[in-house]
Each structure stands twice: as C-alpha cells, then as structure tokens.
Amino acid sequence: NAGVMQNPRHLVRRRGQEARLRCSPMKGHSHVYWYRQLPEEGLKFMVYLQKENIIDESGMPKERFSAEFPKEGPSILRIQQVVRGDSAAYFCASSPFLAGESTDTQYFGPGTRLTVL
Amino acid sequence: KQEVTQIPAALSVPEGENLVLNCSFTDSAIYNLQWFRQDPGKGLTSLLLIQSSQREQTSGRLNASLDKSSGRSTLYIAASQPGDSATYLCAVRLGSSNTGKLIFGQGTTLQVKP
Secondary structure, eight states, rough: HHHOOEEOOOEEOOOOOEEEEEEOOOOTTOEEEEEETTTOOOOOEEEEEETTEEHHHHSSSSSSEEEOOOOOSSSSEEEEEEOGGEEEEEEEEEEEOOOOOOOOOOOEEEEEEEEEE | OHHHEESSSSEETTTTEEEEEEEESSOEEEEEEEEEEEESSSEEEEEEEEEOOOEEETTTEEEEEEETTTTTEEEOOOOOGGGOOOOEEEEEESSSSTTTOEOOOOOEEEEEOO
C-alpha cells in the first residue's frame, strides 16, 4: 500500500504567483488534513476535508488560501498571490477515520517545501 | 485553547543511554495523543498512539505513557542509538468528535552520539 503522496516535493514561486500543492491519500483513506510548518515553528493545522466536503477550515488564513478534495483525484491546496511569509513546508495527512472508530492514526506525506522569492 | 509544550527543546546523549522526552498539554479533554518522529527535510512517521482511556503504549524500544488528568505524556527511549537522532513531536487530538485535527508541540530534537 503506497503511502501518502505529495507533489511537487519542492516548489519555487515568485511573489504574486499561484502555488498548487497536491496530495494523494493512502488507498482507502477518505479523510485528508493539511498542516503547515513555518521555519522555526511547529506544525499548525490548516484544514480537514472529506471527499467533496470541507469539514474544518479553522486553521486556514482568511484570504488567498483554499483547499479542495474532489470526488476523483488528489486533494489540492491552492495559494493565490503568494508572499514571502508563505514559505514553509506543507504536509498532508490522511486517515481511514470513521466517526466513532477509535483507530484514527494520521499518516503523513513527505511534504511540499514552498519557497517564495 | 489547547496548547502543547515539549521539554527539552533539544537533547544530546551518548549512545546506549536511556532517555525521556516530555510533553504537556493544557486541556485534559483529549481524544488521543500521538508521538511522531521527523527526520530533517522529511515527513512525519507515527511512532505510538495512545487513546485517552489508555495509560501507555509500547513498540520495541519505545514506551509512551499518558496521564490525562495531569496533562502529561512521556516518551521513553531505551538503549538509544545514533539512528534515533531526529525531532520527536507530540500531538493531541481534541476531544470533539467531528474533527481529527492535531495540535502539535514544538518538538524535541534528539542527537545520539556514537
């Protein structure tokens, strides 16, 4: 069973451009989480999605950031008009979690390292 | 607001030593607690997950304990090896059942010297 896949692994953008980060969850997982790790900081939750639904976006910046998890294809984290402060490692995690299930370990991908010039 | 703190921030030990990493959280209403390992430039690897009803979990040379009432967890690493060098992260899942988001500590960076 392939693990969580993220691409690209490294992404360089100039200020004002758009960044698209992709995450393919583990096979059979329908729950996806995005986290951001800023330099010298811990991981911070951004958004939790199920197929075609955003469940919790309490950690998403109010502007420029959006996420989706379509019925087919990977989850996408989109950052419009990037600024230098967006430079960070973005991690995706997936889980087979079902409501009421006790086993809900999150499996993390290798991350996408975004550098904004 | 749940806050997770890890002490120490960095630790350097000689090979073979037993060591303890500490994690504390401010709100005891957690669903579970998870320990991860992160290697430089890499993703996170789950080491141990402890449900709120459990006191400890063991995997090989690793043992994690949970004292929910006092808001503490420890990760015990026995007979440390240079390959254990990494950053160890503690994360709690909040007690609410409709979201699985994790709240992370800042991590403890461990260096095991040969």
